[in-house]
Amino acid sequence: MKISVIGGGYVGLVSAVCFAQLGHTVGLIEIDIDRASSISRGSPQIYEKGLEALLSKHLEKSLHVSTAYDAIPDTEIFFICVGTPEGDNGHPDLSMIQSACQSLGRSLIDMDSYHVVVVKSTVPPGTTEGLVVPTVLEHSQRAGDEIGFCMNPEFLREGRAVEDFMHPDRIVIGSNDSRAGDWAESAYRGIEAPIVRTGIKSAEMIKYASNAFLATKISFANEIGNLCKRLGIDVYEVMEGVGMDHRISPHFLDAGAGFGGSCFPKDLSALIHLAEGMNEEPLILRSVQNVNERQPARMLELLQKKIGSLEGKRIAVLGLAFKNDTDDVRQSRSIPVILSLREMGARIAAYDPRANDNMKKMIHDIEYCSRATDALRDADACLLMTEWPEFGLLDEEFDLMKNRVIIEGRRILSCQDKEGICW
Numbered sequence: 053m054k055i056s057v058i059g060g061g062y063v064g065l066v067s068a069v070c071f072a073q074l075g076h077t078v079g080l081i082e083i084d085i086d087r088a089s090s091i092s093r094g095s096p097q098i099y100e101k102g103l104e105a106l107l108s109k110h111l112e113k114s115l116h117v118s119t120a121y122d123a124i125p126d127t128e129i130f131f132i133c134v135g136t137p138e139g140d141n142g143h144p145d146l147s148m149i150q151s152a153c154q155s156l157g158r159s160l161i162d163m164d165s166y167h168v169v170v171v172k173s174t175v176p177p178g179t180t181e182g183l184v185v186p187t188v189l190e191h192s193q194r195a196g197d198e199i200g201f202c203m204n205p206e207f208l209r210e211g212r213a214v215e216d217f218m219h220p221d222r223i224v225i226g227s228n229d230s231r232a233g234d235w236a237e238s239a240y241r242g243i244e245a246p247i248v249r250t251g252i253k254s255a256e257m258i259k260y261a262s263n264a265f266l267a268t269k270i271s272f273a274n275e276i277g278n279l280c281k282r283l284g285i286d287v288y289e290v291m292e293g294v295g296m297d298h299r300i301s302p303h304f305l306d307a308g309a310g311f312g313g314s315c316f317p318k319d320l321s322a323l324i325h326l327a328e329g330m331n332e333e334p335l336i337l338r339s340v341q342n343v344n345e346r347q348p349a350r351m352l353e354l355l356q357k358k359i360g361s362l363e364g365k366r367i368a369v370l371g372l373a374f375k376n377d378t379d380d381v382r383q384s385r386s387i388p389v390i391l392s393l394r395e396m397g398a399r400i401a402a403y404d405p406r407a408n409d410n411m412k413k414m415i416h417d418i419e420y421c422s423r424a425t426d427a428l429r430d431a432d433a434c435l436l437m438t439e440w441p442e443f444g445l446l447d448e449e450f451d452l453m454k455n456r457v458i459i460e461g462r463r464i465l466s467c468q469d470k471e472g473i474c475w
């Protein structure tokens with residue numbers, strides 16, 4: 053098939069290279085000139101395992117990158133993968149969706165063959181039919197039956213995006229017309245996964261409900277973990293026993309610093325905003341959010357309990373990315389931790405294997421180290437914020453600290469000789 057992917061971020065770029073890998077001819081449209089040119093050079097600005105290799109395999113063969121929409125005349129199916137960041141009051145900012153639909157619509161003027169437009173970005177229920185369909189039709193001046201519309205949410209995780217795209221648990225395709233749904237389904241031929249065909253609004257809601265449920269599992273584990281901490285119980289041992297019940301599953305029950313990233317926090321806010329707009333009280337969702345917002349402060353309470361005032365103390369912060377295997381720091385739990393430490397007068401020495409540069413753009417006035425040992429040297433305490441496997445190997449490196457006070461926000465360390473383990 054001839055596919056165009058609109059937006060070259062985590063979802064768009066990964067989708068584009070994976071569609072090329074599945075044998076399609078793919079055009080990637082990215083309006084940010086810097087992003088587009090680094091993708092065209094084969095070195096994207098985002099880090100994902102396996103992405104560069106696939107990109108260089110297909111670049112200028114079955115995958116072409118452009119900053120303009122006029123490069124898409126042959127396209128049969130469009131996947132919209134632009135950002136939907138949190139806007140005012142938790143409502144997602146849909147302006148990028150709107151402007152992508154305007155440009156896409158204009159590029160379809162004067163075409164007479166059938167096209168399918170698929171929304172892959174996470175959008176609130178009603179957005180595809182209420183915004184995408186009318187905007188594309190208005191700007192293309194085409195009749196409703198000449199363009200099909202689908203909603204196909206994406207479930208990939210950062211850090212393992214290529215793997216997740218190629219091996220999903222399910223592929224959800226929401227459509228109101230079976231021809232459009234069949235086309236969208238064809239794009240995934242070659243991937244072995246159950247296909248779930250739904251209406252468009254259900255597909256939109258499946259995405260929010262999935263993220264909200266995963267976030268709920270994490271906050272639940274954190275609440276139990278906070279209780280366990282007081283009782284001197286190891287919450288990881290508890291959750292291992294809990295997760296063995298197949299109705300619960302062992303995944304997403306790791307207690308610690310809480311969830312960050314560009315999606316759980318914003319999608320939770322969007323769902324809360326949606327509920328409130330309909331006078332439904334989102335009791336569970338608000339609690340999930342509240343528990344998550346308090347977890348970083350709990351780490352700092354524990355730290356103060358161990359070493360007293362933080363004024364002038366050197367604190368090593370290991371891990372800046374919101375999770376391992378990514379350089380993404382959006383909504384990382386290390387941000388509130390660093391900001392509070394700074395307010396309390398601590399001297400911060402931070403290290404992340406990949407995310408130092410991205411965090412520097414956000415917080416400049418702390419020390420960034422190029423190795424964990426540099427951060428740990430002479431530190432009064434260490435806060436471990438990201439589940440990077442390399443941190444799991446640290447042991448005698450902690451002897452460089454003034455005291456081995458280590459607060460683990462992620463259970464990753466295998467060494468036994470540590471004090472002040474958090475959860």
Ligand SMILES: NC(=O)C1=CN([C@@H]2O[C@H](COP(=O)(O)OP(=O)(O)OC[C@H]3O[C@@H](n4cnc5c(N)ncnc54)[C@H](O)[C@@H]3O)[C@@H](O)[C@H]2O)C=CC1
Pocket residue numbers: 058059060061062063064081082083084087133134135136148151152155172173174175206207208209210314315
């Ligand atoms: N990051 C993730 O792991 C996942 C994200 N999602 C959802 O997918 C959507 C995209 O997320 P990301 O890829 O993380 O966003 P991103 O911000 O990394 O990438 C979006 C890209 O779209 C480009 N763009 C914006 N307007 C455009 C336009 N009119 N034409 C062409 N390109 C345009 C931007 O320059 C940017 O490079 C969001 O709705 C997000 O919630 C869904 C699943 C996973």
Ligand SMILES: O=C(O)[C@H]1O[C@H](OP(=O)(O)OP(=O)(O)OC[C@H]2O[C@@H](n3ccc(=O)[nH]c3=O)[C@H](O)[C@@H]2O)[C@H](O)[C@@H](O)[C@@H]1O
Pocket residue numbers: 174206207208209210211263266270303304305306307308309310311312313314315316374375
């Ligand atoms: O919509 C999205 O963008 C994506 O959001 C999440 O993926 P992602 O945010 O990339 O990463 P996760 O692996 O889910 O981790 C999110 C956060 O939760 C934290 N986490 C995860 C698992 C856990 O048990 N405990 C926990 O605190 C991680 O440290 C991280 O900060 C979902 O897992 C994806 O299915 C979804 O597509």
